Amino acid sequence: MGHTNWLNDEEMKAWIAFVSSATLVDRELDQQLKEDMGLSHLQYQILMTLNGAESGAMRMTELAERLINSKSGLTYQIGQMEKAGLVTRRQCEWSKSGVLAEITADGRAMLERAAPGHVEAVREILIDVLTAEERQVLAEGLGRVRDRIAERKPGGTCW
Amino acid sequence: MGHTNWLNDEEMKAWIAFVSSATLVDRELDQQLKEDMGLSHLQYQILMTLNGAESGAMRMTELAERLINSKSGLTYQIGQMEKAGLVTRRQCEWSKSGVLAEITADGRAMLERAAPGHVEAVREILIDVLTAEERQVLAEGLGRVRDRIAERKPGGTCW
DNA sequence: TCAAGGCGGTTCAAATTTGAACCGCTTCGA
DNA sequence: TCGAAGCGGTTCAAATTTGAACCGCCTTGA
Numbered sequence: 001m002g003h004t005n006w007l008n009d010e011e012m013k014a015w016i017a018f019v020s021s022a023t024l025v026d027r028e029l030d031q032q033l034k035e036d037m038g039l040s041h042l043q044y045q046i047l048m049t050l051n052g053a054e055s056g057a058m059r060m061t062e063l064a065e066r067l068i069n070s071k072s073g074l075t076y077q078i079g080q081m082e083k084a085g086l087v088t089r090r091q092c093e094w095s096k097s098g099v100l101a102e103i104t105a106d107g108r109a110m111l112e113r114a115a116p117g118h119v120e121a122v123r124e125i126l127i128d129v130l131t132a133e134e135r136q137v138l139a140e141g142l143g144r145v146r147d148r149i150a151e152r153k154p155g156g157t158c159w
Numbered sequence: 160m161g162h163t164n165w166l167n168d169e170e171m172k173a174w175i176a177f178v179s180s181a182t183l184v185d186r187e188l189d190q191q192l193k194e195d196m197g198l199s200h201l202q203y204q205i206l207m208t209l210n211g212a213e214s215g216a217m218r219m220t221e222l223a224e225r226l227i228n229s230k231s232g233l234t235y236q237i238g239q240m241e242k243a244g245l246v247t248r249r250q251c252e253w254s255k256s257g258v259l260a261e262i263t264a265d266g267r268a269m270l271e272r273a274a275p276g277h278v279e280a281v282r283e284i285l286i287d288v289l290t291a292e293e294r295q296v297l298a299e300g301l302g303r304v305r306d307r308i309a310e311r312k313p314g315g316t317c318w
Numbered sequence: 319t320c321a322a323g324g325c326g327g328t329t330c331a332a333a334t335t336t337g338a339a340c341c342g343c344t345t346c347g348a
Numbered sequence: 349t350c351g352a353a354g355c356g357g358t359t360c361a362a363a364t365t366t367g368a369a370c371c372g373c374c375t376t377g378a
Contacts, residue, residue, distance in 0.1 A: 004275040011286050014294035017301040018285065022181035023227045024308040040364090061326060068182045073365055075328055080363095097326050097373050116163040126177065127170050129307055134300040135173035141293040142176040148288055149183040199334090220356060232335055234358055239333095256343045256356050 025125055032121045037114040042067065043081060044118060047111045050087065050103040057090065057102035086110055184284055191280045196273040201226065202240060203277060205233075206270045209246065209262040216249065216261035245269055 007015060030041045039047075045067055050056055058066075064074040078101050081087045086107035092098030103111075127135065166174060189200045198206075204226055209215055217225075223233040237260050240246045245266035251257030262270075286294065 004278055005282065006278060007281070007286065010291070010298070011294060013298040013302070014289070015281060015286060017298045017305060018181070018184075020227065021301040021305040021308075022177070022185070024305055025177075026181070027227065028308055042364095059326080060328095068179065068186065070366060071327065072329080072367075076364070092326095095326085095373080097371095099327065119163055119165060122166070122174060123164065125308060126304055127166065127174060129304050130173070130300045132169070134296050135170060137293050137296040138300065139169070139172040139176045141289045141297070142180040143172070145285055145288050146176060146180040146183055149180075149187055149284060201334095218356080219358095229336060230357065231337075231359080235334070251356095254343080254356085256341095258357065 028125050029118070029121055033114065033118060036117050037110065039110070039114060040077075042069065042077060043086070044111075044114060046077065046081065046101075047086065047103060047107055047114075050101060051108060051111055055102075056108075057100040059092065060099050060101060063101055081107075187284050188277070188280055192273065192277060195276050196269065198269070198273060199236075201228065201236060202245070203270075203273060205236065205240065205260075206245065206262060206266055206273075209260060210267060210270055214261075215267075216259040218251065219258050219260060222260055240266075 026041065033039045033041055033044050037044075046063065049063060049066055050058055060074060060078070061071065064071050067074070069077075078087060078089065082089060086104060088102050088104055090100045090102050092100050130138065185200065192198045192200055192203050196203075205222065208222060208225055209217055219233060219237070220230065223230050226233070228236075237246060237248065241248060244263060247261050247263055249259045249261050251259050289297065
């Protein structure tokens with residue numbers, strides 16, 4: 001196996017397009033959210049995820065996994081957002097250790113104000129630039145990529 | 160215009176797949192490079208870019224733009240890599256301000272050692288998980304996404 | 319009953335990133 | 349020719365991220 005199977009031109013193009021577009025899209029959205037609402041993309045995602053959970057609350061670790069973030073990083077961000085009044089921490093009922101992050105009324109209000117602009121930006125930057133077929137392929141192919149990587153992490157929470 | 164055009168299910172799937180796969184892929188590659196070679200993905204990209212430039216050197220600002228990185232961030236990283244002996248700084252001939260970052264022999268050697276493992280990882284994580292048609296669509300569609308965003312930045316160097 | 323091991327989170331120091339301020343050239347227009 | 353504006357990079361402080369160490373709770377098995 002001593003020989004490397006380099007990427008050919010076709011593969012290289014796909015790879016470059018993927019990496020560079022991902023970087024740019026992320027940067028762009030972060031900027032938009034920060035300018036318009038003072039939220040980072042991560043904070044927005046936290047609010048979205050909590051808002052979507054029933055009772056608006058979720059365990060720290062599960063939240064970290066969902067958002068593909070390190071545990072300590074999440075602790076930090078929840079701390080910031082707690083200061084800002086967007087979320088609170090609550091003890092988990094059935095486990096003395098165990099903390100629930102919960103979205104507050106202010107958090108929901110913030111989300112309502114932020115969502116339209118964010119969705120608009122997502123459309124403008126990504127969704128509306130692609131055809132329906134392309135979106136279909138993206139969902140399918142990249143979904144598979146995501147699942148493959150997720151599978152590789154047996155233990156799971158090693159971030 | 161008061162009404163938000165929310166993402167429908169099909170669009171949402173594409174969006175989610177894109178964001179989450181991008182995050183995971185990036186994390187995965189960073190990890191692989193760091194474990195195997197002690198390089199961050201950014202550092203690897205810097206070496207790649209310099210190596211590809213004729214004379215193995217490039218202006219700081221151009222490098223920053225290529226890599227979609229802030230100027231100060233690049234200054235920092237080049238500093239680190241200079242300490243590690245992978246690159247050097249050189250004054251630009253035709254401009255007294257103006258700095259060229261140049262890859263060293265050690266830098267090229269490092270790149271040669273790192274490349275096979277990196278390419279392998281890129282294949283395993285992304286390229287080989289997709290069909291040729293999917294790669295084609297990715298290159299085409301996401302290439303368009305990248306170009307659109309790049310166009311929006313008229314001045315260019317505002318990072 | 320009790321100690322080892324695992325889980326859920328937090329803390330801590332170190333590395334990285336960001337954006338604004340700054341500094342020395344360069345370039346123009348008055 | 350002089351001075352304001354712009355470019356190319358760096359510096360600096362502040363925000364964020366990371367990974368390892370740690371702490372208390374919980375489970376399990378001897």
